[in-house]
């Protein structure tokens with residue numbers, strides 16, 4: 261039996277509900293790390309990224325996979341469990357991959373009238389610590405810190421506000437959110 | 448966890464999974480762009496629109512089986528509307544209900560923010576009848592969308608200023624518009640403007656759902672929220688010039704209640720949990736039974 265049939269949620273309604281709450285708290289409190297368990301997708305897709313897709317992706321949300329994640333197994337798993345179609349970066353509602361591989365400038369940052377039509381980016385990382393950036397903005401009482409792949413990109417993304425990309429950094433079963441509203445400085 | 452299970456005749460929290468995913472994506476975009484109204488495809492709910500179907504759908508998309516849900520209608524837990532929404536989710540999501548603000552993880556509200564300060568980990572879901580703060584100026588959706596896109600709020604400021612010129616104060620005492628993070632003008636739902644200062648810097652996540660108008664918007668925790676005003680006419684949260692007649696609270700929002708057919712009146716906290724908690728702690732007001740004896 262092919263592996264894409266396994267590794268989804270065993271009780272989708274309640275597991276998706278719990279996963280969504282973790283994702284909501286993560287995006288609403290940038291820098292705070294949450295645990296997203298319950299998915300066991302084929303490598304190199306992380307359990308957290310798998311759970312994010314199971315919770316949020318479906319036939320209406322095209323997905324772009326960066327090269328290292330664009331495997332037959334991962335495609336098969338996403339198709340079987342979510343039905344999401346695979347597209348170019350320009351058409352993606354969700355983009356997934358390692359930072360260095362993601363074609364960020366080709367992803368939709370939304371429009372002035374519909375800033376919600378911006379892509380959400382799932383960035384697979386090797387570590388969410390130690391911190392190298394200071395974060396301020398909505399969701400953060402005073403300031404907090406996070407480990408980010410760089411700072412310059414997030415500063416230019418913030419300058420587009422209310423347009424811009426929203427990020428979920430995943431590592432194993434952990435997730436850290438960074439919405440477009442967050443101001444980022446190097447530590 | 449030994450939570451009661453949800454009614455197996457319904458999907459968890461009533462809505463089907465595809466609908467919840469769509470609402471969840473809208474909520475996340477609302478969080479990413481505080482104060483911006485995200486369109487969503489509102490579903491029929493087994494209750495009339497006036498009963499907060501937008502708030503109900505947002506709550507349904509957020510609930511987990513471990514939640515403790517509080518539902519208030521103008522501050523009270525015991526109105527028909529609040530009771531039926533609470534029972535709906537006890538049945539369809541198997542969640543526990545509570546009337547205590549401090550014990551609730553999710554609070555759905557119609558037209559009030561609880562007096563007891565909210566904390567991290569809590570979600571406040573507002574029922575919103577008219578999400579568009581510019582609607583009174585401009586009936587066309589295409590125009591209000593353009594005005595938000597350009598942050599073209601000049602007309603709104605003129606209208607508010609005219610209001611002051613005519614009434615000596617801004618006459619709007621409910622649904623008083625706010626500016627979020629220096630960008631979007633947002634309707635806080637018909638809460639009294641007394642509640643406006645609680646919108647900003649709040650540790651809880653605040654989500655707004657408008658069912659008929661099919662909009663969801665959000666305030667992440669600690670978002671900067673400013674009630675619109677003018678240098679010469681600063682914003683003032685209005686409040687009756689009384690203390691609560693039952694618990695003696697001087698800083699809570701009060702309802703005026705006619706107590707007999709001679710027109711005797713009393714002022715009581717609109718937030719019933721807040722008032723009861725204070726009375727249980729020994730606080731007394733002018734008309735408390737102990738004092739009346």
Ligand SMILES: [Zn+2]
Nearest residue numbers: 691694716722
């Ligand atoms: Zn009272």
